[in-house]
Amino acid sequence: MIYVFDGSLEGLLCAVFEWFERKPGQITLTTEKLYQPDAFNISFQVENDAKKADRVWKALQKKLGKGWLRRFYCCYLSEQPEALTHLFEFSCTIFQNPPGAENNYGNAHVLAVTQLAKKVEREKHRMEAFIRFQQTADGYYYCGIDPDFNVLPLIMGHFKARYADQQWIIYDLKRNYGLHYDLQDVTEIHIPPEDRHRLKKPADNLLSEPEAMYGELWRTYFKSTNIVARKNTKLHVQHVPKRYWKYLTEKH
Structure with a gap:
């Protein structure tokens, strides 16, 4: 049967x-x-x-x-x-x-x-470690992700506690749903199909003015603190697999 x-x-x-x-x-x-x-x-x-x-x-x-x-x-x-x-x-x-x-x-x-x-x-632990937000023009912090598994229900509490004073959105691009925190509650959201093309990488005009500057500042800091002579790519990839590099500002 x-x-x-x-x-x-x-x-x-x-x-x-x-x-x-x-x-x-x-x-x-x-x-x-x-x-x-x-x-x-x-x-x-x-x-x-x-x-x-x-x-x-x-x-x-x-x-x-x-x-x-x-x-x-x-x-x-x-x-x-x-x-x-x-x-x-x-x-x-x-x-x-x-x-x-x-x-x-x-x-x-x-x-x-x-x-x-x-x-x-x-x-779940990798998403909590590697997610990077971008501040939008309307004050929200946004990140689009595509994890191998449906981990949004598991990471909700972590981000609510860690970023309790910020309004944020984490959107699962693979499963087409996300989490929205409004400083009080976390709710599930769905973006209409016609607007999903903007989710992977928000256009520059949708980001806050300082966002590009902060990104460049972080990349400069990362580059200046990096010791080329001690570079160990094999060990680095073990700790930060390449499929997560797309979330990291310093990798762009």
Whole structure:
């Protein structure tokens, strides 16, 4: 049997609920976007139900510590096609076994959830370290990013605390949504398709007058403090991979 759901976290939790409710045996989990009907397999459409999803999540909270709940969420944010199946099977494993099943790294799904979560956490830390804002003419601080994983929900608290006195926007160019902080709350925003071409690199007339000067000042400082004789490109790339250089003012 094939379980088809919408790909959301709520839908995934509902799929777990429906499996325990119906006990259909071995299933294949897929999203509506990827599902292709065929004549040889029976499909079951998983409908989203907040109450069912909440019951499953609360049950997981009773079985798992906060660290594992975060790994579960990070694995989901990886957006990898195999992550959904691993999370589904991981949940079933947790509910079908005595306490401590999450520490059995011989289980392929436990191991996969751990590894995917670790990759997402690493991307989160790199985004927090390498994001550089540009001040726009209307006083906002803006940065466009395209991380490998959907880390905006994870970095929101960091930037809200660190830049509490500035209005800022961080926009995920790959997933077409962003975060807007207005000095009080952080809200999710979406830019209309006709305006998205401006997001990757705002035009000079959209930036504040001092922005170009600050950028040049930082590049000059970086160049003056750099010791050419001690240059170690291999080590530098290990700490700052090249795919993040596009965010760094000193690299332009």
